Each structure stands twice: as structure tokens, then as C-alpha cells.
Amino acid sequence: xxxxxxxxARAIFPDIVDRLRQYFDVEDNPDDVIWTPAELAERLVDKDxxxxxxxxxxxxxxxxxxxxxxxxxxMAVGYNNFDVDAMTAAxxxxxxxxxxLTETTADFGFALLMATARRMTESEHYLRAGKWxxxxxxxxxxxxxxxxxxxxxxxxxxxxGIAKRGAHGFGMKVVYHNRSRLSAELEAECKATxxxxxxxxxxxxxxxxxxxYSAASHHTIGAAxxxxxxxxxxxxxxxxxxxxxDAALAVALREGxxxxxxLDVFEGExxxxxxxxxxxxxxLTPHIASxxxxxxxxxxxxxxxxxxxxxxxxxxxTPVNQ
Ligand code: DGY
Numbered sequence: 497x498x499x500x501x502x503x504x505a506r507a508i509f510p511d512i513v514d515r516l517r518q519y520f521d522v523e524d525n526p527d528d529v530i531w532t533p534a535e536l537a538e539r540l541v542d543k544d545x546x547x548x549x550x551x552x553x554x555x556x557x558x559x560x561x562x563x564x565x566x567x568x569x570x571m572a573v574g575y576n577n578f579d580v581d582a583m584t585a586a587x588x589x590x591x592x593x594x595x596x597l598t599e600t601t602a603d604f605g606f607a608l609l610m611a612t613a614r615r616m617t618e619s620e621h622y623l624r625a626g627k628w629x630x631x632x633x634x635x636x637x638x639x640x641x642x643x644x645x646x647x648x649x650x651x652x653x654x655x656x657g658i659a660k661r662g663a664h665g666f667g668m669k670v671v672y673h674n675r676s677r678l679s680a681e682l683e684a685e686c687k688a689t690x691x692x693x694x695x696x697x698x699x700x701x702x703x704x705x706x707x708x709y710s711a712a713s714h715h716t717i718g719a720a721x722x723x724x725x726x727x728x729x730x731x732x733x734x735x736x737x738x739x740x741x742d743a744a745l746a747v748a749l750r751e752g753x754x755x756x757x758x759l760d761v762f763e764g765e766x767x768x769x770x771x772x773x774x775x776x777x778x779x780l781t782p783h784i785a786s787x788x789x790x791x792x793x794x795x796x797x798x799x800x801x802x803x804x805x806x807x808x809x810x811x812x813x814t815p816v817n818q
Pocket of ligand 1: 550571572573574575597783785786
């Protein structure tokens with residue numbers, strides 16, 4: 497019997513592709529070419545499954561060109577690149593990679609918060625440019641993390657991880673906003689208090705965004721929300737570009753309406769709004785919150801395990817539709 501055919505749409509760890517070859521006839525992309533939707537569709541014509549990353553859009557047009565496709569296994573916890581309704585209508589299973597990246601991503605969120613509040617990259621650029629000639633009392637003076645108020649918008653697993661780091665490690669007061677309130681047990685574990693979004697924006701010294709992207713969360717933070725924040729506040733986005741109105745943020749940063757921002761994700765990435773590239777008080781990283789070797793391997797292995805389980809006739813391990 498011939499093996500099911502799958503596409504690995506982006507380069508991943510070669511040994512994990514080899515593992516997939518034990519079960520499937522695999523077409524992979526070792527040179528990591530960014531295919532256009534038409535090039536991706538061409539490759540999916542004869543495939544039963546595909547391993548995607550967040551950068552391949554799976555929508556009705558693509559599904560119409562892939563009549564054999566049964567599963568899209570995303571190597572990411574976020575799956576806003578999937579049109580889940582279109583996939584369900586076409587009978588295509590979607591899966592993601594929750595849990596395996598939670599702690600790594602929470603670590604990064606906290607690192608980005610610290611780098612932003614303490615102006616680490618801005619001061620490093622200054623030093624490398626040979627501008628450091630003397631100590632001065634206010635040189636790169638930032639804001640404190642310990643004892644400050646941490647506001648988290650989006651209190652899923654990663655948000656909870658950040659809350660615990662803040663409350664238990666740095667003695668921060670934690671407030672959060674989420675579609676639904678956490679159980680009393682989880683609130684106690686995270687030492688977090690539920691508040692309305694506006695109250696969070698008005699009172700937090702550091703606002704961290706960890707909310708999934710959807711039409712409803714588009715521009716959760718725009719000019720009006722930035723105007724509510726304190727002038728010494730920082731804003732951290734490790735969720736998705738599109739949650740923040742980057743153009744409005746660049747204006748707020750340039751005009752000093754908030755102190756600083758740390759961004760790992762961008763609207764239209766890998767393009768970055770040109771105004772963000774010219775303001776000094778923003779730390780910019782290229783969507784690397786889950787990028788440690790063990791975590792990226794765990795994500796790739798979980799995506800592979802979903803393909804192996806589902807195309808092997810067992811249920812998907814981490815489904816995003818039913
Ligand atoms: C995710 O898992 O959604 C990340 O953003 C991809 O690294």
C-alpha cells in the first residue's frame with residue numbers, strides 16, 4: 497500500500513523530516529523558499545496532509561485546489577493563518593502546538609518586558625556607537641519592574657506564565673483582562689486580579705498582550721487605548737501583529753505618550769512599520785518568542801505527531817476544529 501503524501505511547507509529540523517518519511521511520502525522545502533499561495537496550492541494538489549507554520553494562509557481558495565487534503569498541522573499555537581470555518585466545511589482537520597511552548601514564550605515575554613523597561617537595546621546601541629563618554633544620573637533611566645503593576649491582556653496559558661513570573665519572582669501586583677474570568681484557584685496561583693480593559697490600561701505600569709488574533713481582537717490597542725496608558729508605561733506585544741495599531745503606537749512613542757514598547761510581532765510581518773524603525777524607545781525582535789532549540793523541536797515534533805496520528809487513523813492530538 498502506498499504511503500500518504502504530505503508537504504512540509506517550510507524548512508524544519510531535518511531529523512524530524514526523516515521521522516515523517518517513515519510514515520509518509522514527503523515533499524519538503526529544505527531551502528525554505530517562501531511559496532506564493534499559487535505555488536503552495538500547486539504542491540497541495542496531490543497531498544493528504546501539510547505541515548504549516550504561521551506563514552501559510554489556509555483558506556477556501558487553497559482548499560479548493562487541494563481535493564485530497566485531510567489535515568493541516570500548524571507548527572504554532574496561534575492559528576490565525578487558518579480559516580477554520582472553511583477547513584471544517586471542506587472536512588479538513590486543523591491542529592496546533594499548545595502547551596509545549598508556554599514556558600519558553602512566557603520567559604521571552606518577561607525578557608522583552610525587562611529589556612524594554614530598562615532600555616537595554618537603546619543603551620547598547622549608544623555604547624556600540626561610541627557615544628558613552630561619561631556616567632550621568634539620568635542616562636537611560638527607565639522604569640522599575642519589581643513592585644510595579646503588571647497588566648496582562650489575554651490570560652491563557654502564556655499569560656498565566658507571565659503573571660506567575662511577575663507576581664512570584666518580582667513582587668509585582670498583577671491585574672488581567674480576558675474574555676472570561678479565571679477560576680478562583682487559578683487567580684490565586686497567579687496572584688492576579690480581574691479588571692476591565694480600560695482600568696488595566698489606566699493603572700498598569702507594564703501592559704503585556706498575549707491575546708489570540710481574530711477579527712474581534714484586531715487593534716485591541718489603538719490610539720484611544722494608548723491615550724489611557726500612563727506616560728511612564730511600557731507596552732509589550734508577543735501575541736500577533738494586528739492586535740496593536742502599529743502606526744498609532746509609533747506616534748505615541750515618538751510623542752512620549754507612553755515610555756516604551758517591546759514588540760515581537762508586527763502587522764504585515766516580516767515588514768515592520770517604517771516609523772517603528774526610527775523611534776528609539778522600542779525594542780524590536782523578529783517573532784522569536786518561542787525560539788529555543790528544545791521548544792522549536794517540541795513544536796515540530798507535535799505537529800509531526802498530529803500528522804502521524806491523524807493520517808494513521810487515530811484522532812488528532814491537538815485539534816483546533818472538530
Ligand atoms: C505561535 O506558536 O503561535 C508562535 O507565534 C509561532 O512561533
